[in-house]
Amino acid sequence: MRREATGEWRGWREATEEALYGPSGFYRRPEGPAGHFRTSVHASPLFAQAVARLLCRVDEALGRPGSLAFVDMAAGRGELVTGVLAALPADVASRARGYAVERADRPAGLDHRIEWLAEPPKGITGLLFANEWLDNVPVDIAEVDSEGVRRLVLVRRDGTERLGEPVEGADAEWLRKWWPLPCEEPHAASEGPHVPPERPHPASEGPHVRPEGGHALPEGAQAPAEQAHAPAEGARAEIGLPRDLAWASAVSALDRGLAVAVDYAHVAAARPPFGTLTGFRQGRETLPVPDGSCDITAHVALDACAVPGGHVITQRAALRALGVSGARPPLALASTDPAAYVRALASAGAAAELTAPGGLGDFGWLLQPVGVPADLLVDVADHEEQ
Template structure:
């Protein structure tokens, strides 16, 4: 999986194509997503006391689409104070894309000693991992794959580090179950969060929790906008959902896990249709509002992008009283809040 995604001719390192040619994320779906993140960035900036330099780092930046969108929003900001203080950095294995604004830096590794906002939108699902399957004797064995054909076979037993992670985060698997061993993602996320001196780290991704792990796994592929078998030959995006609670506990700091639907609604992305009266008084404004409502609906659709999880860590700050504080989710029913918002302390994990 590592070679297929990040090798010399890997899916993410090819110069000719970008990820957006193969799959659609929240960033690509609508500028409303970047607008919501900018509101969160403003909250983080305020919680930090408006520092002289505010880092905004996008890990797994693709071709810079999110940073370019945030940059454009700040360029038109009527209050330019934040724009003058923001330092944008894209972190990606691919070369710097053409046309990116010159003041967005581009590098291969997460910079250290950050003060501000660290973002990772659909990055963790592409951090390579091993897949195991439980055999008839109940042993978890690695799944080996031929890159040329995609044909799979069972290999040796998983190693002790894998077994330790499985016992904590993916227990009670039955013969035939497939398991996606998530500790490499935990390490990657913990390392990224550790680069943050003060501020907020946010991962956005498809995922699952220990209480509802998928018995058959989630490993799949995407190519040219279609879901395809996950052949690791460099031509295909190979991805698996994230064990979000495991990654949360690994970071060593308090966290909040929120559904994208709840998070975006708290940040002002509602998806409500404009009133019909507007169609009579200002037809052009009505059409714009209707288009925006459709885009918002896609972002918060619980059967689609709205099913993403937002994993939020506050490092040296508190966002209480801001848009993503739990009190801001009061519009959800108590049952929905239990589903949509999970909090945890660094030593607790998700028991």
């Protein structure tokens, strides 16, 4: 681990909070998140249109209430809420109210009908949608030391790290339940999808993968039981309890409706052995340095976030069920209506990006119904690919 540096030692959660959301934090920068990475919202208007169709389904399940809320968590510069409201049918749009929840200041020129808030309003009826929010809820990092003890990782402003005190209390309990060491009793495997550790970015060279190390066993040999279950020195985990609490708080804002969290994620059966903490700047992955110069993010244990009744599926399954298909238009259309063919081809390409295996299509969607039938989106789950 890197040692030579000056400055205060802090846990990653505290350091990330200041680096992202402090007065000079990354998310206070004028260019906004879209200046550094591209989410599904930025990839194509098809995404906002699909979310608008989901809001219409929620509207039907709620019996067409007089006021229908759409809450955009971590709204960036309001791109998603703007696109969703614009895509609604007139009868739904007349009853819809848009809320953008974001710590940064309200951007100039945003539709005056959209309320800009620091927290979601309470007692709402409708759809709360959190696209790539939870991955930026700061968390502490735990690392296994040479004696097999999980310790907090401390960091300085320049990214220098060292190990601190052993993880204790509620954080230690969360790790035992949701991210156990090989020697600990594992949590029952989640039914949610394994989401590969990728975050598509323009001009990105792909995520850095830290090698696991070690030596291969001779062919046919088996590791001794005590070695197979021994904690691996250097193994890391992100302590996801703050995200669980943040999600539960967001869901509590709903009186009735549906809450959806979309993120690049992993589940109990396939936690990454060295964690996923990383940084992004100007479309490229970089070392996570908590000085406000880059995004600091880590994948989300969505199965841990889910409150009772929640279910995790892939973005590919959800979007296909909501009418987003990457199928090419019939070639005959090129002869009868060339312009329509070109438009349909472009739409198919955008849909393919949003649903691509190994990319955006593998993101997890945590569906959390509140006061509506649990099978509200059963047809979405039925599209899940095995």
